[in-house]
Amino acid sequence: MTVELVKHSAADTDVLFAARVSTAGEQSIEEAGKDPERSRGLINYLLRDRHGSPFEHNSMTFLISAPIFVFREFHRHRVGWSYNEESGRYRQLGPVFYVPGEDRRLVQQGRPGKYEFVPGTQDQHALVTKTLEDTYRQAYAAYQEMLAAGVAREVARAALPVGLYSSMYATCNARSLMHFLGLRTKDERAAVPSFPQREIEMVAELMEAEWARLMPLTHAAFNANGRIAP
Secondary structure: OEEEEEEEEEEEEHHHHHHHHHHHHHHHHHHOOOHHHHHHHHHHHHHOOOOOHHHOOOOEEEEEEHHHHHHHOOOOOOEEEEOOOOOOOOOOOOOOOOOOOOOOOOOEEEEEEEEEOOOOOHHHHHHHHHHHHHHHHHHHHHHHHHHHHHHHHHHHHHHHOOOEEEEEEEEHHHHHHHHHHHHHHOOOOOOOOOOOOHHHHHHHHHHHHHHHOOOHHHHHHHHHHOOOOO
C-alpha cells in the first residue's frame, strides 16, 4: 500500500478564518494567524462541541495504490470525497497482486461485533501465500490469453481477482478525512471503538500522517476529543 499527497490547500488557519467569520466578518482572515494559544483553544472548542463546517474549507488530494478490495471499502465513504480510479476498460492492468505479510493476523475469533484477530500458524501463512500466488498466476494468464485472442479489456478483466492492485486519486477535506479515520483506524484514544480491516487501516495510517503534518492543531484536537469527526 502506498499513499502520496499530490496536492493540497490545507492548514489550521483555514479552520480559524472560517470559524471567526461569524464574529469578525471579512477581518477573519487577518485574525487567523494571531495568538497561537487562542487558536489552539478555538479549534479544540469546535471539535469538542462538533461545529463541523469550519473544517471543510480545505482540500487534500492523495494518490493511493492498494488492492481492489480496499477500494471497494473506501468508496463507501461518499460525503466530502471525490474519486477517480485506474480503469480496466481503457488500459491493460499490470500483474501486481496483494499477498499478506507474516505480520498479518489470519485467524478471526469471536462472534460478529465482538471478535479479534490472532496470529496464524506457519502452516496457515504458507497456505495463504501459496493459494493466493497460484490463483493470481492462473487468473492473470487467463486475462492475457483473452486479450491476445482479441477479447475486449472490459470483458477480460472479469477474470482478475480483488487482490489485484489498483490506483486512484482521492480528494477530501479535514472533516471528511476525520470521519474516515474514525471508522478505518483502531486507536486507544477513540471514544467509539472501530474494527477496520487491516489493509484499509494501513492506507488510513499513511493518510493520517500526511494530514497531521499539514494541520497539527486540528489533528491534536481530533485525538484529544475521542477521534470523532465534528
